[in-house]
Amino acid sequence: MTPSIPRRAALLGGLAVPFLANATHAQAETIRIGTLTPQTGAGGAYGPPMVKAMRAVVDEVNAAGGVLGRKIELISEDDETNPDAGVRAARKLIDVNRVVAVLGTWASAVTTAVAPLCWENKVMLFTVSGGDGITRLPHQGYIIRTQPDSNLQSDRAVAFMLGQGARKVAYLSAQTPFAVSIYERHLQDLKAGGGQAVGNVIYDASKTSFRSEVDQVLKLQPDSLFLNSYQPDLLVLLRDLFRAGYDGRRYTLGYAANDKLIAALPAEVTEGLVSYAPSPDLDSPAFKQVQTVIGANPDPYSCQTFDHISMTLLAIAKAGTASGPAIHDAVRAIGNPAGTPVTSVTEGLKLLAAGKEINYSGASGPCKFTPIGDITGCKFRFDVVQKGQSKLLQLS
Template identity: 55%
Template sequence: MHQFSTGRRAALLGSAGALAGFAIGGRAFAQGAPVTFGALPPLTGAGGPYGPAMLRAIQQVVEEANAAGGIRGRQVRVVAEDDQTNPDAGVRGARKLIDVDRVSALMGTWASAVTTAVAPLCWENRIPLFTVSGADSITLLPHQGYIFRTQPNSRLQIETACRWLLSKGARRVFHLAAQSPFAQSSQEVMVDRLRAGGGAVTGFIIYERDKTAFRSEVDQIMRSRSDTIMLNGYLPDVTILLRELFRAGFDGRKFTFAYAANQNTFQSLPNEVTNGLITFQPSPDVDSGAFKRLQTRFGNVEVDPYSAQTHDHAALAILAAAAAGDAGGTAIRDNVRRISQGEGEKVDNVTDGLRALAAGRPINFEGASGPVEFEERGDIRGTKFRFEVAENGRFRVLEIA
């Protein structure tokens, strides 16, 4: 378990801050025990390359809020558990955060399988769950409004990928996917989108993620005479697949999600294997003040889309509680849209948001990941996507659209 707290200076600022004890609607939000939020990122496992930065982004927002006086005079505390990119570990972590730490919201789940397993615990306990998982099935669960997804759902992601591939001349696409809730829904969308654009899915294989060799799968790909392969997996298995496809002489287009091929891929494979690999991902709002500040605080560490999104998870939860004058899970749920969409004053950080709310002004928070506006089921309404190509040990941006 990883527990984080702010330093003595932030605690003093929180207890003596200018925002302490202000009223909303004539009722003061009394000072008291810290408001506790739970973080459940993948600090290890397939999502391990992303989890630490996701957690760091959450903590930095919490530090900013505490320096500004906290939530109505109450300091904010973050308790983190490692979901290990594993549903069982995720459930254990969520139970501890909900039952022992009594969190008001839970944020930062990454793998769709983990989010699917954890979600019932959240809605049953009236705890909002902020997630970066993409499987369509997640927001189709009977979550009663307690799920907010900042990651585009799988339909939007796959439709975007297919549209882009078709525009680049892809017509025969083989879909190789790791076993996950994301896989089958991705296949259904791919078949429809490619067919509508004059292309076709030439093969579809779902494999177990812990495989160490893919000889039969690669043989089938080679027989399919595909011009493109969609690698719908995770970093460890996609690394193995890239090596085996190179050895087999596959000379078509290789396309994957950016979380499945990053700088670690270049450390594991020679450039001749990775050259030409195309990745895509939701793009943070790189021109926003929120993103630029987060980038400055991260220093030499990349602000990936998941870190930008968890930054926004923390800000949404804090500002929703402040707007409600209530740190309970249901109050947070009911105020997320109130502070993130509408005609309020545009703010891109918790400090300005808390000050505006203290003055009785409505706000419209826009974060590092972009405008955080949610559809009725909790899906993000839209975002930009970033396409990059691997060239000699680094990624070059092809397009942001």
């Protein structure tokens, strides 16, 4: 090969250097924290409010004097909802910006791809991804996940259904990676609670009628149906169930039974449909703070990232040093049940500075984690549709 390629490559590399020197300038004084959220791509709708929530906490803390006498610098990167781009963005945050924590990864594939970079470089990773495999990675405690995994979600849903008197539950599931795993968990939970799961009919969500699937599932004579669907197929399914004369209980997922679905169907078709979803802690002062930043109905991810940054800052204050391993060691100590209950970061920082123990709970609920980094408890909301309106049935 001719030598012109390396020379051009070197030139391009050289062009980047002034930018890079700029980026590492203020390293001595500030504590650097990275956010890695989807600003573009499939998750592009979720990233901007997530960063906004985190930025609000940082501004508040900086205005109150920072942490350990140092200002906080938040460096935000776009993962493009793509593991490939996510890895490159994380490399920049870790190698160039030298952040102590990466917050807010959303897509499970991005989180799984980025996680090894974090634990190898001893950088803490906070995520909102729900994929069950994430916390089972060999991460040595460097992953904290605020989104309940599908097992916890299933456990809570089954407990609720049993509480409502469901004993013979049949399932209609869209063909997704979760269709079988969710059913198996429900099967086990129902058995333990004195009920039974009588069958799982998996359907192709792109079909325009589910009449045969509905007949198949009603033959099992269930007293309740669990519809593991997305919104477009749930719409067709509910109509077909109504036509078939089914009048037992129907349970589904919060993201499927959204306002659009309820508006698109006649009130008698949706009457009594119960949906559930992991929920932020609607009564918490931290949640109200997120509302002032994001608007009246903040999504769960913004609430969770609000807690990511809060936990990171409190853990740094608790440990007395700003580093990945320090956050790793202290992140569970800020939820000390014997400490003073705290929902605001600035308040928590004051107490920690005074040498007191704190028990932080945030906008998404109590921030307590298992040894592998899964959240142990989280609020769930159960809504029921009555006369074409969604009503909160229970928040627990």
